[in-house]
Amino acid sequence: MSQDNLFPQETNFSPENEIPGIRAKIIGIGGAGLSLVDGLRFDNFQSVEHLAVDVDSRALSDSIAGEKLAFGRRHTRGMGTGGEHTLARKAMEEEKDVIRKKLEGVDLVFLLAGLGGGTGGGAAPVIARLAREAGALVFAFTPLPFSWEKSRHSMAEECLADLRKFANAVVPLPNDSLLQMGGADATALECFAEAGRNVSKGISAICSLVFRRGMIDVDFVHLRKAFNRRAGRTLFGYGEGDGEDAIRQAVRELLLCPMLHLPDVSKAADALLILITGGTGMGMAALQQVSSEIREEFKAGEHIVFGAHVDENMGNRVQITVLGATDLEAGIPTADVAPTAKEVIAVLPKSKVAHTSKLAKEKKGSKLKTVPAAPRNKKKDDLDQNTFEFMEAENQRGIFGDLPSRNIYAGEDLDVPAYLRRGVKISI
Amino acid sequence: MSKIIGAVEIGTSKAKALIGEVAENGSLNVVGMASRPNEGMRKGEIVDFRKAAAAVHSALEDAEKMSGTTVDEVYLAQTGSHLKGHMLRGSASVASSDNRVDVADLQRAAEEAKRRKPDDGRTYVHHVRTPILLDGRIVQDPVGMFGSKVDLGYWSIDGDDQAIKQALHVISNYSLEVKDLILSSIASSTMMAGPDLRRAGTLVIDMGAGVTDFALYRQGFVACTGVIPVGGDHVTGDLSMGLRVLEPYAEKLKIEHGKAISDPMDEGEDVWIIGNKTIGDRSIPRKAITDVIHVRIAELFEILSKELEGLLDPDELKGGILLTGGASLLPGVEQIASKILGFTARRASFPTGIDSELAQPENATVLGLLHYGLEDHGLPGRKKEEVEAGFLGKFRKMVGLGAQS
Numbered sequence: 055m056s057q058d059n060l061f062p063q064e065t066n067f068s069p070e071n072e073i074p075g076i077r078a079k080i081i082g083i084g085g086a087g088l089s090l091v092d093g094l095r096f097d098n099f100q101s102v103e104h105l106a107v108d109v110d111s112r113a114l115s116d117s118i119a120g121e122k123l124a125f126g127r128r129h130t131r132g133m134g135t136g137g138e139h140t141l142a143r144k145a146m147e148e149e150k151d152v153i154r155k156k157l158e159g160v161d162l163v164f165l166l167a168g169l170g171g172g173t174g175g176g177a178a179p180v181i182a183r184l185a186r187e188a189g190a191l192v193f194a195f196t197p198l199p200f201s202w203e204k205s206r207h208s209m210a211e212e213c214l215a216d217l218r219k220f221a222n223a224v225v226p227l228p229n230d231s232l233l234q235m236g237g238a239d240a241t242a243l244e245c246f247a248e249a250g251r252n253v254s255k256g257i258s259a260i261c262s263l264v265f266r267r268g269m270i271d272v273d274f275v276h277l278r279k280a281f282n283r284r285a286g287r288t289l290f291g292y293g294e295g296d297g298e299d300a301i302r303q304a305v306r307e308l309l310l311c312p313m314l315h316l317p318d319v320s321k322a323a324d325a326l327l328i329l330i331t332g333g334t335g336m337g338m339a340a341l342q343q344v345s346s347e348i349r350e351e352f353k354a355g356e357h358i359v360f361g362a363h364v365d366e367n368m369g370n371r372v373q374i375t376v377l378g379a380t381d382l383e384a385g386i387p388t389a390d391v392a393p394t395a396k397e398v399i400a401v402l403p404k405s406k407v408a409h410t411s412k413l414a415k416e417k418k419g420s421k422l423k424t425v426p427a428a429p430r431n432k433k434k435d436d437l438d439q440n441t442f443e444f445m446e447a448e449n450q451r452g453i454f455g456d457l458p459s460r461n462i463y464a465g466e467d468l469d470v471p472a473y474l475r476r477g478v479k480i481s482i
Numbered sequence: 483m484s485k486i487i488g489a490v491e492i493g494t495s496k497a498k499a500l501i502g503e504v505a506e507n508g509s510l511n512v513v514g515m516a517s518r519p520n521e522g523m524r525k526g527e528i529v530d531f532r533k534a535a536a537a538v539h540s541a542l543e544d545a546e547k548m549s550g551t552t553v554d555e556v557y558l559a560q561t562g563s564h565l566k567g568h569m570l571r572g573s574a575s576v577a578s579s580d581n582r583v584d585v586a587d588l589q590r591a592a593e594e595a596k597r598r599k600p601d602d603g604r605t606y607v608h609h610v611r612t613p614i615l616l617d618g619r620i621v622q623d624p625v626g627m628f629g630s631k632v633d634l635g636y637w638s639i640d641g642d643d644q645a646i647k648q649a650l651h652v653i654s655n656y657s658l659e660v661k662d663l664i665l666s667s668i669a670s671s672t673m674m675a676g677p678d679l680r681r682a683g684t685l686v687i688d689m690g691a692g693v694t695d696f697a698l699y700r701q702g703f704v705a706c707t708g709v710i711p712v713g714g715d716h717v718t719g720d721l722s723m724g725l726r727v728l729e730p731y732a733e734k735l736k737i738e739h740g741k742a743i744s745d746p747m748d749e750g751e752d753v754w755i756i757g758n759k760t761i762g763d764r765s766i767p768r769k770a771i772t773d774v775i776h777v778r779i780a781e782l783f784e785i786l787s788k789e790l791e792g793l794l795d796p797d798e799l800k801g802g803i804l805l806t807g808g809a810s811l812l813p814g815v816e817q818i819a820s821k822i823l824g825f826t827a828r829r830a831s832f833p834t835g836i837d838s839e840l841a842q843p844e845n846a847t848v849l850g851l852l853h854y855g856l857e858d859h860g861l862p863g864r865k866k867e868e869v870e871a872g873f874l875g876k877f878r879k880m881v882g883l884g885a886q887s
Contacts, residue, residue, distance in 0.1 A: 310726050316723075472778040
């Protein structure tokens, strides 16, 4: 009996067949970032390092990350920033060289930082910039404060816009919406924990894509090609199923994932990463069908990375993770990236004519009619147009997402669902 | 001879056209009415000119066909969050040596009140006259009375030039003239709150698809109006996100099962999204639907209560609160409104004599346009025609439609 079976974990890939040469680093910044990093559980990736960064040396000493970096000692004498993100930014700029050193030879960086606080909000954009300069692919997962925390919230939005300038994909995790996670009686803490677990599973899925060999294999190069450009809006979702109809159940759960139904989340993806992990019983036909359904659901453009991994320890369980990005930064000719999509489609013959359920068709039809994905279509028509400005200013706000101006009243955007802003949990 | 007049409301969910015949005795007969779904508008503002124009034109065409006649000019409703109201006041001392108030005195006061120009890029949409004071006393018609000073005020609503021009162009593209712009909230209050209610003091809240318009009446005159850019579409959007269903299903759930306050009977009961239990159909607890709607509607009335802070006086609001508009059909809105605003709210009913097919809350504005257009809103002592020509002539110049006049 292998050790893995004695200690079942979320991801049970055996470390032996890990692809060498690529290094990933998970960086937690500030209080929320640190606790997210500590919550991650996949020590079995040898090439994934954990780095905790904070100004608060006491918080740092409690972290279990492998590497730690305290900065800004000169400014804060080892205490917190007290919500001053300009202070954190300044301090981080001074430590540039140290960070550069830490990022040397790293290909993939996951940034976990709460943007409502000073440290995360100030330092994350700086680290993202340095990581991009060092040639790494940067994915950021950023908890955002509740919208009723008005000043913190508006500060976090500023930092988010800043971070989007540098990271390849930023997945915002607004506290408002995280309350919608979990079951009906889940407490706020349980909801946050659930959201943390999903992030952890997402990161681990991306890591397994990069580091393990799979049934339908894609590697870091594919990922890099799909997400090479800076993205405006992103989507991130996770679903899991078990039993006989595991794969369908996983798709259902994925489509209901609260993180896909946030005002800030894009409804369509120009670049889409679909990762399916299942047990040995996972059938090829089901995989094809699911992938084409998911691609239709997110109206995936040409940059699709589809990976499927078989993990014998999964039993009958199936996990699906999607990460998508829209409003990709223009500038890189499409031709450079096209082979990716071709290759992926080659792996999935006939996927275009694969049977889709009646619902999926209905959904697609009605969705296309009623949810005008105007900015995205515009983007497609005019690929060379620099979309930089609108990707900063504009957010997807549900059905009002295509409108140019926000509907601000007393500091709140009235187009964002009231139940999200008021923290009312809706259990469905 | 009878006269034909038209009214157009370019609403967020529907464009409506109404054609009325005014008989010689002044009674109004609705002879044509049509409405068309409008996809060119969001939150009370035109975002796609061609779609909005197409909806309005086909509504007008149908209304004309139905009435068997054509219209030359229409009253046009205006709404949108770009509209802002201000109180403008003017006064004049009585000029004649015998201290008798003359029409000229009133005109001077009116001119002084309207002297303030709107900011750059903005245009006056509507001036609504408030009571005339003669030496500090409210009088209906001071002409011929003795006194030394008349004061009068206008509740003046100005709006964004571009937005108003767009709405006017929708009509002029159909080779029609806009006889007058009328604020949507005032149009619907004219319909739903009779003169008695307006005198007693009443607040009319018109909950549309894109925006909620309100008008507060005191002593028979408008004291305040406003537009809140939240409407029925927001409820649909919230449901779509909260229940994770597509927008058309959210709209269907809202109409079929939507409630604004929770009902103990619904506890533990589920409804189906599509209803035919096909693959992908899923059941949703009624409570979840109610919860989503409740938060949105409660917030809307909280914003209203903030906007009207200090204006709601029990002695001045004996008529209570009247709710109208399509979104007011949600069960429970009147309870929430009463609770949050602190006054009894009820769904407004149409005066008798309106065809039951027309007497729907969503038609309040367009019907109100005709009725408001018929009433005399000029200064006492002046003929109605004269006043309107003056106002509109000036307005046309402002918005660059001078060519026709």
